Every structure is written in structure tokens, then in C-alpha cells.
Amino acid sequence: MKRDYLVFDPRNGYPRGKDIFYECERCGDIIPSQPEDGIGCTCRNIFIDVDAGRVSVKEATKFSVFK
Numbered sequence: 001m002k003r004d005y006l007v008f009d010p011r012n013g014y015p016r017g018k019d020i021f022y023e024c025e026r027c028g029d030i031i032p033s034q035p036e037d038g039i040g041c042t043c044r045n046i047f048i049d050v051d052a053g054r055v056s057v058k059e060a061t062k063f064s065v066f067k
């Protein structure tokens with residue numbers, strides 16, 4: 001699969017979409033940006049709170065977005 005990494009400004013929020021995924025460079029997990037339920041990566045660097053519509057990233061340098 002070809003990954004097209006997106007450049008974004010976290011101050012404006014994280015990109016989201018059905019074809020957009022988040023990658024944790026710490027544990028290597030890939031998670032969808034629009035999950036049906038709350039989801040996080042194994043090391044908890046990234047967590048998506050679906051109910052609150054919020055994405056939290058602890059270590060932004062180990063976080064990337066691709067589609």
C-alpha cells in the first residue's frame with residue numbers, strides 16, 4: 001500500500017476522513033482517523049475519544065497521518 005503522508009498544523013486540529021489513518025511511530029500501530037468506538041495505539045501515545053470528538057497525542061513527533 002502506498003502511503004501519502006499529510007502535512008498539517010496540529011493547532012488547527014488533526015485531519016480526519018474515511019481514507020485517513022494515524023500512525024504511531026513509537027509502537028508502530030496504525031489506527032483509523034474515524035473509528036466507530038474510542039481507540040488508541042498500544043503505547044497510548046495516540047488516543048481517539050469518539051464521544052468527545054477529540055484526538056489526543058502525547059508525543060507529536062512520533063505521530064504521522066497518511067491516506
Ligand SMILES: [Zn+2]
Nearest residue numbers: 024027041043
Ligand atoms: Zn503507540
